[in-house]
Amino acid sequence: MDFTxxxxxxxxxxxxxxxxxxxxxxxxxxxxxxxxxxxxxxDKMAKLGFLGIPIPKEYGGQGCDPLTYTMCVEELSKVxxxxxxxxxxxxxLCCDPIQTYGTEEQKQKYLVPLAKGEKLGAFGLTEPxxxxxxxxxxxxxxxxxxxxxxxxxxxxxxxxKEADIYIVIAITGMVEKRGRMTxxxxxxxxxxxxxxxxxxxxxxxxxxxxxxxxxxxxxDCRIPKENLLGxxxxxxxxxxxxxxxxxxxxxxxxxxxxxxxxETTIEYVKERKQFGRAIGAFQNTQFQLADMATxxxxxxxxxxxxxxxxxxxxxxxxxxxxxxxxxAEVAMEVTTKAVQLHGGYGYIREYDVERMMRDxxxxxxxxxxxxxxxxxxxxxxxx
Amino acid sequence: MKIVVxxxxxxxxxGGVKFNPDGTLDRxxxxxxxxxxxxxxxxxxxxxKDQYGAEVTVxxxxxxxxxxxxxxxxxxxxxxxxxxxxxVLGGADTWATSTTLAGAIRNLEYDxxxxxxxxxxxxxxxxxxxxxxxxxxxxxxxxQDIKVEGDSVIVxxxxxxxYHVVKAKMPCLVTALAELNEPRYMTPxxxxxxxxxxxxxWGRANLVDVDDSNLGLAGSxxxxxxxxxxxRKGTGEKVTLDPEExxxxxxxxxxxxxxx
Numbered sequence: 001m002d003f004t005x006x007x008x009x010x011x012x013x014x015x016x017x018x019x020x021x022x023x024x025x026x027x028x029x030x031x032x033x034x035x036x037x038x039x040x041x042x043d044k045m046a047k048l049g050f051l052g053i054p055i056p057k058e059y060g061g062q063g064c065d066p067l068t069y070t071m072c073v074e075e076l077s078k079v080x081x082x083x084x085x086x087x088x089x090x091x092x093l094c095c096d097p098i099q100t101y102g103t104e105e106q107k108q109k110y111l112v113p114l115a116k117g118e119k120l121g122a123f124g125l126t127e128p129x130x131x132x133x134x135x136x137x138x139x140x141x142x143x144x145x146x147x148x149x150x151x152x153x154x155x156x157x158x159x160x161k162e163a164d165i166y167i168v169i170a171i172t173g174m175v176e177k178r179g180r181m182t183x184x185x186x187x188x189x190x191x192x193x194x195x196x197x198x199x200x201x202x203x204x205x206x207x208x209x210x211x212x213x214x215x216x217x218x219x220d221c222r223i224p225k226e227n228l229l230g231x232x233x234x235x236x237x238x239x240x241x242x243x244x245x246x247x248x249x250x251x252x253x254x255x256x257x258x259x260x261x262x263e264t265t266i267e268y269v270k271e272r273k274q275f276g277r278a279i280g281a282f283q284n285t286q287f288q289l290a291d292m293a294t295x296x297x298x299x300x301x302x303x304x305x306x307x308x309x310x311x312x313x314x315x316x317x318x319x320x321x322x323x324x325x326x327x328a329e330v331a332m333e334v335t336t337k338a339v340q341l342h343g344g345y346g347y348i349r350e351y352d353v354e355r356m357m358r359d360x361x362x363x364x365x366x367x368x369x370x371x372x373x374x375x376x377x378x379x380x381x382x383x
Numbered sequence: 384m385k386i387v388v389x390x391x392x393x394x395x396x397x398g399g400v401k402f403n404p405d406g407t408l409d410r411x412x413x414x415x416x417x418x419x420x421x422x423x424x425x426x427x428x429x430x431x432k433d434q435y436g437a438e439v440t441v442x443x444x445x446x447x448x449x450x451x452x453x454x455x456x457x458x459x460x461x462x463x464x465x466x467x468x469x470x471v472l473g474g475a476d477t478w479a480t481s482t483t484l485a486g487a488i489r490n491l492e493y494d495x496x497x498x499x500x501x502x503x504x505x506x507x508x509x510x511x512x513x514x515x516x517x518x519x520x521x522x523x524x525x526x527q528d529i530k531v532e533g534d535s536v537i538v539x540x541x542x543x544x545x546y547h548v549v550k551a552k553m554p555c556l557v558t559a560l561a562e563l564n565e566p567r568y569m570t571p572x573x574x575x576x577x578x579x580x581x582x583x584x585w586g587r588a589n590l591v592d593v594d595d596s597n598l599g600l601a602g603s604x605x606x607x608x609x610x611x612x613x614x615r616k617g618t619g620e621k622v623t624l625d626p627e628e629x630x631x632x633x634x635x636x637x638x639x640x641x642x643x
Contacts, residue, residue, distance in 0.1 A: 011458060011574045019568055049570045062572030072571070 003301075012068045016075035019048070020083075028080035031210035032355050037162050038210055041083055046117020050087060055095055059107055061115035066245075070252040070307040077256025078263070079352075081359030082210035084256055088249030089158040090114070094121025097167050097187065097242045101230035110165050110189055122163035123246075124154030124216050125239050132372055134169075134239065137185060139218065141170040146225045148188060150218035153200065156366070160214025161199050166190045167242070168216070169235050185235035189227045196221030207358035244320045246367045248310060251303045251323040254331035254363035258296045261331075261338035261356045265289065268342055279341070288341060292334045299327040318380045325373035328363035335360040384437040384531070384553075386428045387491055389484055389498040389514070390421040390456060392449040396503065399612075406607035407474050407600075408504060410446055417452045420499025424559035426566040427529045428497050429460045435531060438462050440491065444472060444483050450582055457577035458569035465491075469586035474600025477505070481513030482597040486590030488518060495536060496556040500525055511558035521551045524558040 005013070023044055031038050045051055053069040055061025062068075069091055077084030098111045113119040130136035139152025150170055157166075172186040190197060200215025230238050266289065269280035279285050306323035309316035335357035339346035346353050364370045394400055395414040403409045417425075428439045441456040443449050444467040453464030467487050475483060488496065496518075498511035508524070515522035527546060528539035534553055539546045541560060569577075587598065596602050624632055637643045 007454075008575050008578045011454065011569065011578075012571055015458075015569045015571065015574065048568055049572055053571050057572065062570065062575070064571045064575050068571055068575075 008064075009067060009071065012064070013071050013075065016050075016072045017078075019045075019050075020075045020079045024076055024083050025079035028082075028352070029350075029355065031080060031082050033209075033349065035204075035209045037212045038080075038083055038086070039162070042086060042117075042120065042162075045083075045087065049117070051090055051117035051120070052095065052115030053091065055091075055099060055111065055115035059099065059115050060112040061095075065307075066248065066310040067304060067307040070248060070303060073249050073252035074256040074259070074303070077253040077359075078260035080210075081253060081257055081356070081362075082208045084253040085158055085208055085211050085250070086120075088246065088253055089123065090121045090163075092246040092249040093123030093158075093242055094163070094165060094167055096245045097123075097229060097238055098189065100241065101187070101234075101238055102189075103226075105226065106189060106229065114165060119164035120159055120162055122157055122159040122166045123242065124157050124166055124168045125243075126154060126156050127152070128155050132369060135183065135185075135236070137169060137171050137183060139168070139170040141172050141186060141188060143172075143225065144222070147222040148225060148228065150188070150190070150196070150221040150223065152218055154216040155200075156203065157214055157216050158211055158366075160212045160216065161202070162212040164192050166192070166216065167229065168218070169239050172232055172235075175233065184233045185239075186232050187229040187235040187238045188223060189229050190218075190221070190223055194221055194223055205362075207355070207360070207362055209358075240317075243367055244315075244317045245310060247320040247324040247373070248303065248306045248316075250363055250367045251299075251306060251320070251327040254324070254327035254360065255296070255299050255303050257356050257360045257363070258292075258299060258327070258331040258334040261335040261353050261360075262289070262292050262296055264352050264356075265292070265338040265341050268345075272343075272345075285341060288337055292337055295330045296334060299323075299330040302326050317376055321368070321373040321376040324363075324368065325370050325377070328360075328370060331360040331363050332357075384431065384435055384494045385492050386431060386437050386439050386495045386497060387488055387493045388421070388425045388428045388439060388441050388456070388461070389496065389511070390425060390441050390443050390452050391418045391499070391502045391504075392416075392443065392445050392452045393418045393502050393504045402610050402612075405474070405600075406610040408610075411448065415448075415451065417455055418499050418502045418504075419561040420501060420503075420559055422499075422566045423561045423563040424497040424499050424557075425456055425459065425461065426564045427526070427557075427559055428495075429567065430564070431495075431529070431531055432460065437494075440465060440493075442484065442487060442491075443467070444475070444480060444487075453582055454574075454577045455569060457580060458573040459567055460573065463583065464580070465583045465585060467585045467589075471587050471595070471599050474603065475598065476603035476605035477507050477509040477513060478604055479598050479600075479602045481510045481517060482593050482602070483590060484510070485514050485517035486593035487585055488514065489591035490585075490589065494534075494553040495531075496520075496554070497529075498556065498558050500558045500560050508558070511556060515556035518556070521555040522558070523549050523551055523555065526557045526559050527563055529557055529559070529563070 049062040052061035057063040073084045141148045168188045171183045173184040174181045175184045196219045198217045203213040272279045302323040306319040309319040338353040392415045395416045401409040401412045439461045440463040441461045442465045501508035523538040525541045526538045527541040530537045537550045
């Protein structure tokens with residue numbers, strides 16, 4: 001077992017770190033404070049291929065692997081949780097299902113511009129009444145001639161109003177399963193600008209405040225018949241598989257936030273003086289940092305392992321769930337400790353750790369709460 | 384059009400400097416980057432490639448780990464990388480370096496050679512012009528803008544308070560300033576591709592028309608008597624006085640320290 005990164009991954013990390021430090025970090029505080037979607041940064045990332053890292057070159061991507069993409073989200077999130085999740089939602093939740101389940105026509109029409117960064121992607125599964133209980137979908141799609149007619153709404157959608165292409169999960173009928181009637185769920189590709197597709201209000205969030213989080217509303221929204229993604233009735237499986245990949249992205253975001261908070265705190269405790277010496281000289285500080293660093297390292301191993309599993313294994317649900325569960329909880333713990341070690345300054349919005357702590361909280365909630373991850377993991381143990 | 388860009392792996396000034404006992408830099412022990420002026424030269428070449436479809440070859444002389452700057456250049460978009468590395472070439476000053484690089488370039492077809500103005504570790508600004516001298520081609524140094532028109536290159540040559548527009552027939556050599564442009568980032572796909580490509584590795588035997596007496600430490604007219612890291616200055620002294628008192632305080636201090 002070799003834990004050293006390959007040359008290409010080392011070089012990729014250098015690239016992502018340089019970009020994050022030079023282009024993303026200077027804007028992070030303002031993006032948060034003004035709740036502004038960092039469009040300029042997204043355009044720069046598109047130009048550099050950051051929006052198609054694991055997508056094959058023949059579909060406009062960079063032809064790299066899931067680990068490279070994971071490191072990109074990690075390095076961006078070290079300095080800005082908002083920018084990290086923009087890349088994660090676009091890549092894992094929109095590009096990936098089209099790459100995995102799309103027809104050749106769908107890939108050419110949608111995956112190519114997404115991977116090139118000409119278009120931004122989003123994914124709509126969650127509804128007001130269907131969060132963790134994803135089966136509780138209400139949005140319906142009815143086939144009418146050559147078109148599907150969508151009615152319903154999706155909430156808390158990342159990249160909401162800024163995206164161009166959306167994966168939308170909807171009920172297409174009722175089917176009998178083991179003697180019971182259950183909802184038949186399918187997946188669709190919906191383009192922004194389709195008549196009947198509008199946006200609700202923008203959510204005001206605790207963290208990742210520059211991320212565009214909106215409700216998607218479908219009112220007799222007619223999309224072409226060929227925009228069904230995968231087979232009719234396979235939508236739930238597509239959504240779950242998509243979330244497996246998405247969880248690796250969010251785990252990487254959580255890891256980045258924890259690393260960013262740790263790095264910032266190490267610098268701070270060297271500078272901050274109390275009782276005549278740097279607070280880093282106190283054993284309490286040293287022990288806190290040691291615990292933070294150890295947990296961050298453990299999270300990193302789980303996240304990278306999940307990314308490697310996505311590259312080499314057919315299923316990686318458990319690896320993704322473990323990585324997300326652990327990294328998210330580490331992010332929350334480490335950012336909270338970082339604020340504590342900053343003392344009063346940690347509570348002031350001028351200091352990055354304050355934002356990082358707010359950003360970290362969502363990683364325990366979206367793309368499956370920590371409780372859902374525990375269900376996935378324990379389900380695999382007890383089956 | 385064929386462009387050769389000479390790049391140098393230099394110490395990353397953020398990482399501290401280490402020396403060998405003979406006073407030369409211990410390059411193996413330091414964090415390194417691509418020299419900023421060279422990176423601007425590379426970017427200029429890549430822009431000409433974008434515009435005219437040029438073939439860009441990056442050339443470096445150094446330790447085997449100098450391969451890293453070639454990979455970086457190729458991940459940015461350069462087509463080929465050549466590493467000149469050989470024990471007999473170690474410890475070279477500007478004369479021996481330019482002799483070596485010219486000896487390597489004689490193997491290549493080129494219309495334009497671009498080097499950085501100077502490297503941040505030596506700051507001599509001699510290697511580029513010396514290469515042109517060895518090869519017998521014109522040089523335009525301190526380029527703040529490079530354009531190609533037909534078989535000529537048009538360069539804005541920077542001075543302190545003005546610039547000259549100089550036109551030269553290719554082949555010629557141009558030395559680039561860091562402020563020439565904002566070098567592009569690598570791309571993730573470019574990184575993966577660069578590691579699939581072969582780097583050409585040359586040694587002394589591959590150098591054309593060079594004399595051993597002009598190579599390496601032995602062939603370097605420059606002898607380093609002593610080198611040391613930058614000595615940190617003290618924190619200084621801050622005083623708040625009214626102007627009249629301040630002047631006499633300052634004069635006293637300068638007299639005390641025999642400055643005046």
